Each structure stands twice: as C-alpha cells, then as structure tokens.
Amino acid sequence: MKKVKTLILRTAGTNCDYETQAAFELCGAVVECVHINTLIEKKDKIFEYDILAFPGGFSYGDDIASGKILSNEVKNKLGDKFKKFALSDKPIIGICNGFQVLVKMGLLPEPKLFEQISTLSYNDSDKFECRWVYLKTEKKVKNESNCIWTKNLPDIISLSIAHGEGKFIPNNKKLLNSLNKNNQIVFRYSSKDGSKPEYPLDPNGSIEQIAGICNTKGNIFGLMPHPERYVFALQHPAKEGFDGEYGWGKIIFQNAVDFVK
Amino acid sequence: MFKIEILTKKGFKNSHGKHVLSDITGIGIRNVIKVEYSPLYIIDGDINFVEAKMIASELLSDKIIETYTVNNHSEHDSKSTATFNCALFVVEVWYKTGVTDTVSESVMKAVKDLGIIKEMKVKMGHKYYLYGKISQTVLNNIATKLLANTLIQEYKIK
Amino acid sequence: MKSTTNCKIVKILDLSDKQLLELSRKNVLSLSLEEMKAIQNYFKKLKRNPTDVEIETIAQTWSEHCKHKTLTGVIEYTEEKGSQKVRRTYRNLLKETIFKATVELNKKWCLSVFKDNAGVIEFDSKNGVAFKVETHNHPSALEPYGGSATGIGGVIRDILGVGLGAKPLANTDVFCFGNPNTVASKVPEGMHHPKRIVKGVVSGVRDYGNRMGIPTVNGAVYFDDGYMANPLVYCGTMGIIPKNKIEKKVNFGDLILVVGGRTGRDGIHGATFSSIQLDQESDVTAVQIGNPIVEKKVLDVMLKARNLNLYRAVTDCGAGGLSSAVGELGEKTGAVVYLNKVPLKYQGLSPWEIWISEAQERMVFAVPPKNKKKIVEIFKKENVEAVFIGEFTKDKKLTLIYNNDVVTSMDMKFLHDGVPKPTRLAVCKVKEEKEQKPVKMTSSEISKALRASLADLNVCSKEWIIRQYDHEVQGQTVIKPLQGNDIEVSGPGDAAVIFPYTVVRGTKKGIVLSNGLNPQYGKINTYKMAASAIEEALRNAVAVGSDVEKMSILDNFCWGNPNKPEILGSLVRAANACYDMSKAFDVPFISGKDSLHNEYSIGGKKYSIPPALLISAMGVIENVANTITMPLKNNGNKIFVLGITRDELGGSVLAKIKNIKDGIVPNVYPKESKEIMKRIYKAINKNLIESCHDCSEGGLAVAISEMAFSADRGVKIDIDAIKTETIRSMTIAEILFSESNGRFIVEVYPDNEEKFQEIFNCTVFSKVGYVNDDKKIIFESKKNKIKVQEDPETLLKVWQSTMNW
Incomplete structure (x- = not known):
C-alpha cells in the first residue's frame, strides 16, 4: 500500500505537533515534523510529501497578531513552493494557529489569489478561552461541499477550542456570499440542537459563526477547533465517541489519508 | 525614527478597548464612557519612510480590520471625536529602558523576513483613547492602577 | 588578585562585626554576621581579600533560596501544651521529618528523590515521571504578570533540568x-x-504556560487578607523522562555550554531578595520578564540533543543564575568559566552581575568535547543561541576569568559546605481547641448558609481562571479541571489525569495530579493543617480513580519570618505532621521547596503571612479508562457518604461565614481514610461507582450540591441517615457543614448496590439518598423537621457569580 507522507511544519512556538503527528499516524500516515529553517534550506523538500499540516500553537509568540509573523515568513521565503503545493490539490490543513497562518498568508480562502482577503481577529470577549464547542458540519454528500477533510462526519460534532483570536471576518459581503454559495463554510459554531448559539457556545463572535473553511477545490482546510485533541473517545469530557474507542476528530485526519491513498 | 500606530478600522470592534473600559468601571470609575486601544511601535534605524510604511502595512497591521499611521500621518480618515460629545484623553504606556520587551524582538526578526535587512531598534507601546469627563487625578489613577505598572513601565498622558 | 575597572577587591579581613553586617546590608547580600565571619575566616586563611565577584557568589550560593539554611539548620524546638513542655533539637529538620519518611518507606518505584531539580517516580518499565512545585511570591507582589510568568517559566526549566531533561x-x-x-x-x-494582582498573576501563568504548549490542568486559589501585601504564587510542572536519562554525571574536561536567553541585568539579587521582607521601596532590579518562546525553542531542541546523547548533564539557571547552575554541576569536579564569553543582552554588566544575573530562559549543559560541534549546530538550526563559556576541571575549585584576569578562585567545598549552620529557636504553644456552642439553624438559615458557602471566595467556581489556560493542549487531559456530563461543563473536578499517549505510544496508563491546601486550619493548628492538606491531596486523587498505593507527594512551605520562634515553631509542627502522615498513609515525599521570610511591613509594622503548606500529589494510574468525574450521572442512582462525619467546624467555611468562635479543626485518621481510599479504587475498577467527589471545604452540603448542579440534576438526601461520631450529638448544621476529613460522596447504580456494599464492608459508610428526577436539591431531616430545597440551576449560578469577571 502507498505510504502517505505528511509534513507538519514547525517553528518557534509550535505546540500541537506531537498530538497532530499522533493523529495522522493513528490513521496510517507517515509523519515528519520539519522546522521551517529546513524547508528554507531545501526549498523543494515540501514536494516529497502528500499532506501538509500547519499545527496549532503560538508561532513566534503570536506577537503582533496570531500567525502573522509565520505567515509573512512562509510567504516571503517559500511562497511559490507552497502555492504550487496547494494548487496541486494535495491536502493541506491548518489548525488554530495554522488556520490563522493560512488565512493571513492567503492560501485560504483561495490559493489561486494567494492574498489575504479575510482575517481571524480578537475574540469578542477579548479573552483567550479553552472550552469544548458544538460544530455544525457541511458535508460533501449533503451540501456538495468539496471539502475532502470533513466527509463522513455527523451533522453536529463537538471539538475543543483554545484561542484568543478566532473571530473570522471576510473582507466584504461578496466574499461571504461566495463562501456560502460554494459551501466552503464547513464548520460553524452551533448549539447542541443545531440552532444558532450564543456566547460561550459561540466563543468568539465570528461572522456567521464560521469556525472552519475550505478552498473551492476542497483540499485546503482551516479551522479554529482542534480535531487532533479528539481522536480517542477518552479525550471527550464525557468520554463519548464512535466504535467505543475513537473520537470524531480522527475522521478528519482519516479522510485526508484515505484521499491520498 | 518612525512611530507607527495601529488603528481599528471603522465598523470593527475594538475588543481590547472594551475590555479596558470594563476594568475601569470595575475599579469604581464611572465617568469614562468609551475606550479605544491602539498598539504602538517605534522603529529606530536606518530605514526610510517607504520601508516604514511597508512594515506598517505588511507586518504590523491586519489588512482587513486595521489601518495605520506612520509618524501620525495617515492616508485614511483620521480619528474623530465628533460622535462623542465629550473630552478625549490619550494615555501612552511604554516599557522602561532595560526591561525585556519580547514583542520588539519578534518584530525585528519579522522585519528581516520582509527583506529589510538593516540594523534597528524596536519598541512596542500601548495607546489608550479615553472618552469622558475625566479629571487629572482619575486619569492618573487609571494609568497607575490599570494601564501601567510604574515599576517597569512609564506612561504619558496627553 | 587586584582591583580592576571591572572587578573590585572587597576589604573584609580587618572589618569589625558591625562593619561586616553593614557590608552585608549595603550590598543586599542577606548574609548574617556568622556567615560574614565565616567568609572573613576563609579569606584570612587564603591571606587575601575577596573580590566582589567572590562575595556575590558566596551570597548567592548561601542564600536561603538556594541552601534552605533554616530547614537544614539546627533548630531548638519547644512544644508547650498547657503546663507541659517538650524539648527537641533538630540537627536538620528536613532530614529528620520529611526526608526521613521517604527513606523509611523506601519505595522502589521512587527513582530520584530530593537530589535533583524534581522528584521522579516510575511510570512504566521504560519511563519515569517528574514533578516539581516552586514558589515565586515576592516578584509577583511587585509585578504580578512578570512575576508569575517567570515563576511558571522557572519551574518548567526545573523539569527540563531534571536528569538529562524531561518533557513537560x-x-x-x-x-x-x-x-x-x-x-x-x-x-x-x-x-x-x-484584584489587579489576581488578574496579573493569572495572565502571567496563562501567557507563559499557553505559549509553552503545556496544559495547566490543576490548581487552587485561596483568598485571605493575610496575603494582601504578600501573595503566594505556587507553580508546578510534571514531565515524563526515559528511565535511562534520569542520572547525570559531569566529567572533568566536559565543556560548559549555556543555552537560550541572553544575560542582562534582570533579576540581580533575586535569590537574596526572596529572603527580605517586602515594603514600599523594594528593589526594582529583582523583577524579571520572561520570554516563553525562547524557552520553548530550548525545550524543542534540547530533547533532540538528549536523545542523541550529546551531553552528560544539564541544569537550569534559576535563583543565583550561572553561579548556582555551574556551581551545582561542578560541585564535585571544579569549573573554570570565562565570563566575557557569556552572551549579553546589552553591554555594561560587571563580571559579578554576569555571574549572578537571573535572566530567564537559560540552561547550562556539560558537553563532552567530542560533541562540541554537533550540539551547537543542532541548536543553531532552530535559532537557539548556545555558547561555550568554560569547562569542568578536576581541581575542585571555582575559577572565574574576565578579560584574562582571574576574578574568582575559591574551593567548591567552601562554597557548598562552608555555610555555618545557624541555630534557631522554635516554640509552639499548642492551643487547646474547644467545641463550639451547638450551631442551631432553621431550614431557611441553612439554605442561606449553603448559598453563602457556595459563593465564598474559597469555594466558588474558578472557571474564569481555568478557561484562560489551555488545559487541553497536547491532547492528553482526559480528566479535566472542569467537569460535566456533556461538553457544556463547569463542575469542580477533584484532580486531573493526563494520558501521555503522544509520548508513550500504546500506553493505557495515566498520571494524576492533585493538591491540598488550607491555611485557615493553620491559623489554629499547623499540625492539622499539614495533615489535612496531605489527606485532601490524596482524597482528590482517589476521587477520580487513583490507587493510593501508587501516590507520591510534594511539600511547599510558605511561612513568615523564621527568626521568630513562634513562627518557626508552627513550621516544625507542620513538618512533624508531614512525617507522621507520610508514614501512616505509606505515601512518600519526592521533592519539596520552602519559601520563608514571607513578611511585609505596613506603616512600619511587620506582619507575617498566615502559614501555608501546599501538598501536591502525583500518582500513576494503571488504566485511564477506569477514571471517573464528579457530576451525578443518572436519576434513581443511590448516594452514599463514605467515612464518618465528626463535629469539626474549626477553621471551616461555615465558621467564617457565621463568625463561629471555637470549634475543633478537622483531624486526620489515616487508618480509616486509607482503608476507604483503597476500596474506592477497587470499586471504581470494578465499575461500581458512577461518580465520586471529595468532601472538604463547606462539608457535605457543598460537596453534594456541587455534584448535583454540575450535572443539572436533583438529589434527595436524608440527613438523619448520615453516620456521625457518637460522642456528642451533632446539630443538622454541624452535620451538613462540618469539614471532617476522610469523607467521599459516591453515586452508585441501584443494581450495583450489593456488590458495592460488599467492598465497603467493615468501613463506615451511609446510604443517604438518591438522584432525584424532579431537579430539586433536597436535604431533609424528618427527626428535626428540617427541609432545605434548592434548584441546581440557582445554586450553580450562586457558585459561579462570585468570580464571574
């Protein structure tokens, strides 16, 4: 069987690399955590991999703004390589800080454009908060979202969030409409019954409760919640999951690995 | 030397300003009605105005929700107090010399990533716009009790 | 040696006692006359005056913070009980109490205790787990944010610096x-x-801990006006380490590598400063600001270097800076350091400042010369500064060189063992505790007292703090600090459990962390305070499913001025309780720390803080699947109270709220308690317990209410069924609010009742009620015509509203 090689990009302040690696490996991928300096040194190294992951954390301390310094660094030093990778339809995921990086460098919502046209800003509460939330999913089957990462998920799942800057804001109404039209808004914060949530279930005041988006092709996925923290049922506050053992976050990683296979 | 101020664009929430306002109310001061917060950066080095603007637009501000001024010069709307029929006070807070300023170190690294490889010093500061009828004593109280720890920071009231 | 622009000769050979003391005071050395004289004598033998670098080095090494002179010194202790006086001399209090218990218990799973930067116990056949708790009080009083951030940063480095480095x-x-x-x-x-201190301290821990990617999973907050001017900030870190990386050994010829942050003037005199009382004009240079990202980079790379066996020893730069770190590593060998090689933040530091600066985020390594190139390369690859500053020698001397001048040349033996042992007097007048007048309350008064207890600062929800910490990063927090039956959770968990699956692949095991602390008891009786803290920490761990036979504990004493005999006396009593309880529970201490001199002055008058002993517990859980939370699970399930309720209201929340004079402070009955703890473990592993909660502050009324409102369920409790001590009949309020140790509340599925009772055969337990389906929390005594009825939702709000900032 084909080995699915995953690259997890590391730099100063990357935190969630261990658990993201564990999640991909649980789904059968071969994972390497690679420091950005190594990629800058060997610019084509990235093409040895099938999946690219930007993990959570506080890259460069989130100084100035979350993900800002890393997104600039990647764009300025490796921009063309990452764009090429993104346009080759290989799966890319950005989780939390990784999502902030993808958005600020412009690989989301549209890698062809490769420009920042949306942002993740300070939570309305102006507080860093760690909690579990419900997410309403839009799936390929039902809503014809192209997102390869979110197939086979139930309508509502729960995941943990931990961020201070997760309020998604598109630059204009037109972009919001097209995100909606193309079913790119794959995760929205939700109440347990699927209705519109209030704080704290809407943790940050995102426009239209946006928690995660993908590009039109569906290979690039960015989200504020942490699926890597819910690959086992044990990790759920009430130890809930599927098959008695796994957490719903695992499906997300499995989808990408299966897609490559 | 360039002083760069980052401002929240109109129509977007200044969350930190709101937070500070609730802290002010929390210590029993009621006549402040609105607070806006702006990060400040001083870049001291061999750079020109175009480079300073590039640093402000590409690095220090967010294209979607923020705008900036370089040495108080802005191409966008300047701040207006018209909507608030009351006095406006400004408090600036800076680290004292010698105190570790971690953000400034990150900024210097990030400026290099932009391709501006020059010797420079960076300082980060905080600017608070306070709206309301506030006496000098109260203002000092707010500054010393909430905005600055005078052990490591100094503040200026304008 | 001669005076140069950078290094001065300090003339002490001919100084009088008075002049010696003046010198100590003027230079913030915090050295006593005896100590100054010991230095004088040493240099008399060398027939020369010391340099300022030497004096400062000695002051750092001999500081209370580094040497723990009080607890390892001679103490003449007198205990007065009425007219009875008992005297005892301690040559070394720590060795004769806390450490003694550990030696006597001699657990083979204790892998490294009381000798390294943290205590290490066995996790599995290949790994150990290390735990350390530190205090960072004085800096947090002056600069709450920077103080607490460097506190957490420092204790994380303790874990990086245990053995060859553990992963936090x-x-x-x-x-x-x-x-x-x-x-x-x-x-x-x-x-x-x-409030500013609270907010600053919490933000400091938040920003440092979150940026380090280490979940903050367990804690406590205690409010008392005795801490207004002198807050206490305890930070702890637990990490995992391969068993073959626990030992470190420095060889002569090994190079000294300093890694991480640069050295600046920050935190000069931090170690000696911590022994000085706080007042308005406290020294500003003692404040340090941390940079978590620098430390994170060090962590990332050093674990790689460790796995490549590139170094032989490592320790962190904590109090005393390079002076302590190099001194510690080179104690048995000797060391020579070239101070001008130390990377500086800015120019202008004199050699002694470089040597004792407490600039943050620095680690010191002993590197075999053959790995010189490789180790620097690997750090450089991730932009971490790593610079060789000297080497370990075999002359057993400390030699410091600056610009080719020798500025220090002293024997390691003098430096480490030369500090004279002080003799201190300690007195404890044991207060006799009297029972309070019977506390009689009507149903509505009990209702009111219950609400007031839940809203009390020391009972209320700490969610505002907990949510700011990323307590889920690393994905391994399986028993979380806030608990519920769905994701919208808020109940107060007793302990946290970490499931280290990302590091130890395929493991089923977990690590439990909990704590116990109750300064209120200590105001009356420090022996009982210490004993209660130990039991509470263990109870908390047991409540989530820990095996009490696999537990270890840490002590952290924060006390007032030990030069005052009564204050030191209260500490001796607490240390004795530690010995007694450690032995009785068969639970060893593995590490500890003390912070004395927590004294402040207001208007010229000096005050000591209320003594505080924090006990932190760590244990290994065989199977993380067999852990439970505290919210009630299902309507119809039965509620049991395990243990006896005694008339013990001394120091209780109710006593504070109702201003009740007298009262007995809760005693610990280790035999009873341990028996119950062992059986809870058995019952949880047989799946016979649905939920379990420790009963402590606020007593049964608070604990049972918490279990109910955390689940948004009702519960009906028959107060008359609660088994109490029979010596004196207790009033309803006393039964509900007494804080007797040794008690748990458990929820049992009706079909399991029989098996459950079988397990607890021959222990004291009472079946007191059931989970109610009408969403009412009811406490009823038909005998006394008392009926207290509350909604879970209301009580939850009361409990949450106090700190809903």
Whole structure:
C-alpha cells in the first residue's frame, strides 16, 4: 500500500505537533515534523510529501497578531513552493494557529489569489478561552461541499477550542456570499440542537459563526477547533465517541489519508 | 525614527478597548464612557519612510480590520471625536529602558523576513483613547492602577 | 588578585562585626554576621581579600533560596501544651521529618528523590515521571504578570533540568491572594490592589504556560487578607523522562555550554531578595520578564540533543543564575568559566552581575568535547543561541576569568559546605481547641448558609481562571479541571489525569495530579493543617480513580519570618505532621521547596503571612479508562457518604461565614481514610461507582450540591441517615457543614448496590439518598423537621457569580 507522507511544519512556538503527528499516524500516515529553517534550506523538500499540516500553537509568540509573523515568513521565503503545493490539490490543513497562518498568508480562502482577503481577529470577549464547542458540519454528500477533510462526519460534532483570536471576518459581503454559495463554510459554531448559539457556545463572535473553511477545490482546510485533541473517545469530557474507542476528530485526519491513498 | 500606530478600522470592534473600559468601571470609575486601544511601535534605524510604511502595512497591521499611521500621518480618515460629545484623553504606556520587551524582538526578526535587512531598534507601546469627563487625578489613577505598572513601565498622558 | 575597572577587591579581613553586617546590608547580600565571619575566616586563611565577584557568589550560593539554611539548620524546638513542655533539637529538620519518611518507606518505584531539580517516580518499565512545585511570591507582589510568568517559566526549566531533561506534560498553579473585593482605600500604600494582582498573576501563568504548549490542568486559589501585601504564587510542572536519562554525571574536561536567553541585568539579587521582607521601596532590579518562546525553542531542541546523547548533564539557571547552575554541576569536579564569553543582552554588566544575573530562559549543559560541534549546530538550526563559556576541571575549585584576569578562585567545598549552620529557636504553644456552642439553624438559615458557602471566595467556581489556560493542549487531559456530563461543563473536578499517549505510544496508563491546601486550619493548628492538606491531596486523587498505593507527594512551605520562634515553631509542627502522615498513609515525599521570610511591613509594622503548606500529589494510574468525574450521572442512582462525619467546624467555611468562635479543626485518621481510599479504587475498577467527589471545604452540603448542579440534576438526601461520631450529638448544621476529613460522596447504580456494599464492608459508610428526577436539591431531616430545597440551576449560578469577571 502507498505510504502517505505528511509534513507538519514547525517553528518557534509550535505546540500541537506531537498530538497532530499522533493523529495522522493513528490513521496510517507517515509523519515528519520539519522546522521551517529546513524547508528554507531545501526549498523543494515540501514536494516529497502528500499532506501538509500547519499545527496549532503560538508561532513566534503570536506577537503582533496570531500567525502573522509565520505567515509573512512562509510567504516571503517559500511562497511559490507552497502555492504550487496547494494548487496541486494535495491536502493541506491548518489548525488554530495554522488556520490563522493560512488565512493571513492567503492560501485560504483561495490559493489561486494567494492574498489575504479575510482575517481571524480578537475574540469578542477579548479573552483567550479553552472550552469544548458544538460544530455544525457541511458535508460533501449533503451540501456538495468539496471539502475532502470533513466527509463522513455527523451533522453536529463537538471539538475543543483554545484561542484568543478566532473571530473570522471576510473582507466584504461578496466574499461571504461566495463562501456560502460554494459551501466552503464547513464548520460553524452551533448549539447542541443545531440552532444558532450564543456566547460561550459561540466563543468568539465570528461572522456567521464560521469556525472552519475550505478552498473551492476542497483540499485546503482551516479551522479554529482542534480535531487532533479528539481522536480517542477518552479525550471527550464525557468520554463519548464512535466504535467505543475513537473520537470524531480522527475522521478528519482519516479522510485526508484515505484521499491520498 | 518612525512611530507607527495601529488603528481599528471603522465598523470593527475594538475588543481590547472594551475590555479596558470594563476594568475601569470595575475599579469604581464611572465617568469614562468609551475606550479605544491602539498598539504602538517605534522603529529606530536606518530605514526610510517607504520601508516604514511597508512594515506598517505588511507586518504590523491586519489588512482587513486595521489601518495605520506612520509618524501620525495617515492616508485614511483620521480619528474623530465628533460622535462623542465629550473630552478625549490619550494615555501612552511604554516599557522602561532595560526591561525585556519580547514583542520588539519578534518584530525585528519579522522585519528581516520582509527583506529589510538593516540594523534597528524596536519598541512596542500601548495607546489608550479615553472618552469622558475625566479629571487629572482619575486619569492618573487609571494609568497607575490599570494601564501601567510604574515599576517597569512609564506612561504619558496627553 | 587586584582591583580592576571591572572587578573590585572587597576589604573584609580587618572589618569589625558591625562593619561586616553593614557590608552585608549595603550590598543586599542577606548574609548574617556568622556567615560574614565565616567568609572573613576563609579569606584570612587564603591571606587575601575577596573580590566582589567572590562575595556575590558566596551570597548567592548561601542564600536561603538556594541552601534552605533554616530547614537544614539546627533548630531548638519547644512544644508547650498547657503546663507541659517538650524539648527537641533538630540537627536538620528536613532530614529528620520529611526526608526521613521517604527513606523509611523506601519505595522502589521512587527513582530520584530530593537530589535533583524534581522528584521522579516510575511510570512504566521504560519511563519515569517528574514533578516539581516552586514558589515565586515576592516578584509577583511587585509585578504580578512578570512575576508569575517567570515563576511558571522557572519551574518548567526545573523539569527540563531534571536528569538529562524531561518533557513537560502539565502545569499546576496554586495562588493565595487578598480579598479581590477589598475597597481601594484599604489597600496598603504602595501595594497593588488584590484584584489587579489576581488578574496579573493569572495572565502571567496563562501567557507563559499557553505559549509553552503545556496544559495547566490543576490548581487552587485561596483568598485571605493575610496575603494582601504578600501573595503566594505556587507553580508546578510534571514531565515524563526515559528511565535511562534520569542520572547525570559531569566529567572533568566536559565543556560548559549555556543555552537560550541572553544575560542582562534582570533579576540581580533575586535569590537574596526572596529572603527580605517586602515594603514600599523594594528593589526594582529583582523583577524579571520572561520570554516563553525562547524557552520553548530550548525545550524543542534540547530533547533532540538528549536523545542523541550529546551531553552528560544539564541544569537550569534559576535563583543565583550561572553561579548556582555551574556551581551545582561542578560541585564535585571544579569549573573554570570565562565570563566575557557569556552572551549579553546589552553591554555594561560587571563580571559579578554576569555571574549572578537571573535572566530567564537559560540552561547550562556539560558537553563532552567530542560533541562540541554537533550540539551547537543542532541548536543553531532552530535559532537557539548556545555558547561555550568554560569547562569542568578536576581541581575542585571555582575559577572565574574576565578579560584574562582571574576574578574568582575559591574551593567548591567552601562554597557548598562552608555555610555555618545557624541555630534557631522554635516554640509552639499548642492551643487547646474547644467545641463550639451547638450551631442551631432553621431550614431557611441553612439554605442561606449553603448559598453563602457556595459563593465564598474559597469555594466558588474558578472557571474564569481555568478557561484562560489551555488545559487541553497536547491532547492528553482526559480528566479535566472542569467537569460535566456533556461538553457544556463547569463542575469542580477533584484532580486531573493526563494520558501521555503522544509520548508513550500504546500506553493505557495515566498520571494524576492533585493538591491540598488550607491555611485557615493553620491559623489554629499547623499540625492539622499539614495533615489535612496531605489527606485532601490524596482524597482528590482517589476521587477520580487513583490507587493510593501508587501516590507520591510534594511539600511547599510558605511561612513568615523564621527568626521568630513562634513562627518557626508552627513550621516544625507542620513538618512533624508531614512525617507522621507520610508514614501512616505509606505515601512518600519526592521533592519539596520552602519559601520563608514571607513578611511585609505596613506603616512600619511587620506582619507575617498566615502559614501555608501546599501538598501536591502525583500518582500513576494503571488504566485511564477506569477514571471517573464528579457530576451525578443518572436519576434513581443511590448516594452514599463514605467515612464518618465528626463535629469539626474549626477553621471551616461555615465558621467564617457565621463568625463561629471555637470549634475543633478537622483531624486526620489515616487508618480509616486509607482503608476507604483503597476500596474506592477497587470499586471504581470494578465499575461500581458512577461518580465520586471529595468532601472538604463547606462539608457535605457543598460537596453534594456541587455534584448535583454540575450535572443539572436533583438529589434527595436524608440527613438523619448520615453516620456521625457518637460522642456528642451533632446539630443538622454541624452535620451538613462540618469539614471532617476522610469523607467521599459516591453515586452508585441501584443494581450495583450489593456488590458495592460488599467492598465497603467493615468501613463506615451511609446510604443517604438518591438522584432525584424532579431537579430539586433536597436535604431533609424528618427527626428535626428540617427541609432545605434548592434548584441546581440557582445554586450553580450562586457558585459561579462570585468570580464571574
């Protein structure tokens, strides 16, 4: 069987690399955590991999703004390589800080454009908060979202969030409409019954409760919640999951690995 | 030397300003009605105005929700107090010399990533716009009790 | 040696006693006359005066912070009980109490205790787990944010510096503050308002811990006005380490590598400063600001270097800076350091400042010369500064060189063993505790007292703090600090459990962390305070499913001025309780720390803080699947109280609220308690317990209410069924609010009742009620015509509203 090689990009302040690696490996991928300096040194190294992951954390301390310094660094030093990778339809995921990086460098919502046209800003509460939330999913089957990462998920799942800057804001109404039209808004914060949530279930005041988006092709996925923290049922506050053992976050990683296979 | 101020664009929430306002109310001061917060950066080095603007637009501000001024010069709307029929006070807070300023170190690294490889010093500061009828004593109280720890920071009231 | 521009000769050979003391005071050395004389004598033998670098080095190495002179010194102790006096001399209090218990218990799973930067116990056949708790009080009083951030940063480095380095898995934090609702005018001049301190301290721990990617999973906050001017900030870190990386050994010829942050003037005199009382004009250079990202980079790379066996020893730069770190590593060999090679933040530091600076985020390594190139390369690859500053020698001397001048040349033996053992007097007058007048309350008074207890600062929800910490990063927090039956959770978990699956692949095991602390008891009786703290920490761990036979504990003493015999006496009593309880529970201490001199002055008058002993517990859980939470699970399930309820209201929340004089402070009955703890473990592993909660502050009324409102369920309790001590009949209020140790509340599925009772055969337990389906929390005594009825939702709000900032 084909080995699915995953690259997890590391730099100063990357935190969630261990658990993201564990999640991909649980789904059968071969994972390497690679420091950005190594990629800058060997610019084509990235093409040895099938999946690219930007993990959570506080890259460069989130100084100035979350993900800002890393997104600039990647764009300025490796921009063309990452764009090429993104346009080759290989799966890319950005989780939390990784999502902030993808958005600020412009690989989301549209890698062809490769420009920042949306942002993740300070939570309305102006507080860093760690909690579990419900997410309403839009799936390929039902809503014809192209997102390869979110197939086979139930309508509502729960995941943990931990961020201070997760309020998604598109630059204009037109972009919001097209995100909606193309079913790119794959995760929205939700109440347990699927209705519109209030704080704290809407943790940050995102426009239209946006928690995660993908590009039109569906290979690039960015989200504020942490699926890597819910690959086992044990990790759920009430130890809930599927098959008695796994957490719903695992499906997300499995989808990408299966897609490559 | 360039002083760069980052401002929240109109129509977007200044969350930190709101937070500070609730802290002010929390210590029993009621006549402040609105607070806006702006990060400040001083870049001291061999750079020109175009480079300073590039640093402000590409690095220090967010294209979607923020705008900036370089040495108080802005191409966008300047701040207006018209909507608030009351006095406006400004408090600036800076680290004292010698105190570790971690953000400034990150900024210097990030400026290099932009391709501006020059010797420079960076300082980060905080600017608070306070709206309301506030006496000098109260203002000092707010500054010393909430905005600055005078052990490591100094503040200026304008 | 001669005076140069950078190094001065300090003339002490001919100084009188008075002049010696003056020198100590003027240079903030915090050295006593005896100590100054010991230095004088040493240099008399060398027939020369010391340099300023030497004097400063000695002051650092001999500081209370580094040497723990009080607890390892001679103590002449007198205990007075009525007219009875008992005297005892301790040559070394720590060795004769806490450490003695550990030696006597001799657990083979204790892998490294009381000798390294943290205690290490066995996790599995290949790994150990290390735990350390530190305090960072004085800096947090002056600069709450920077102080607490460097506190957590420092204890994380302790874990990086244990053995050859452990990977941090979790942080804990415990704070003591003044009342945050204090009127501004009541705050002493020059001190920060307690609320500002709370907010600053919490943000500091948040920003440092979150940026390090280490979840803060367990803690406690204690409010008492005795901590207004002198808050306590305890930070702990737990990490995992391969068994073959636990030992470090420095060889002569090994190079000294300093890694991480640069050295600046920050924190000069931090170690000696911590032994000085706080007042308005406290020294500003003692404040340090941390940079978590620098430390994170060090962590990332050093674990790689460790796995490549590139170094032989490592330790962190904590109090005393390079002076302590190099001194510690080179104690048995000797060392030569070229101070001008140390990377500086800015120019202008004199050699002694470089040597003792407490600039953050630095680690010191002993590197075999053959790995010189490789180790620097690997650090450089991730932009971490790593510079060789000298080497370990075999002359057993400390030699410091600056610009080719020798500025220090002293024997390691003098430096480490030359400190004279002080003799201190300690007195403890044991107060006799009297039972309070019977506390009689009507149903509505009990209702009121229950609400007031839940809203009390020391009972109320700490969610505002907990949510700011990323307590889930690393994905391994399986028993979380806030608990519920769905994701919208808020109940107060007793302990946290970490499931280290990302590091130890395929494991089923977990690590439990918990704590116990109750300064209120200590105001009356420090022996019982210590004993209760130990039991509470163990109970908390047992409540989530820990095996009490696999537990270890840490002690952290924060006390007032030990030069006052009564204050030191209360500490001796607490240390004795530690010995007694450690032995009785068969639970060893593996590490500890003390912070004495927590004294502050207001208007010229000196005050000591209320003594605080924090006990932190760590244990290994065989199977993380067999852990439980505290919210009630299902309607119809039965509620049991395990243990006896005694008339023990001394120091209780109710006593504070109702201003009750007298009262017996809760005793510990280790035999009874341990028996119950062992059986809970058995019952949880047989799946016979649905939920379990420790009963402590606020007593049964609070604990049972918490279990109910955390689940949004009702519960019906028959107060008459609660088994109490029979010596004196207790009133309903006493039964509900007494804080007797040794008690748990458990929920049992009706079909399991029989099996459950079988397990607890021959222990005291009472079946007191059931989970109610009408969403009412009811406490009823038909005998006394008392019926208290509350909604879970209301009580939850009361409990949450106090600190809903």
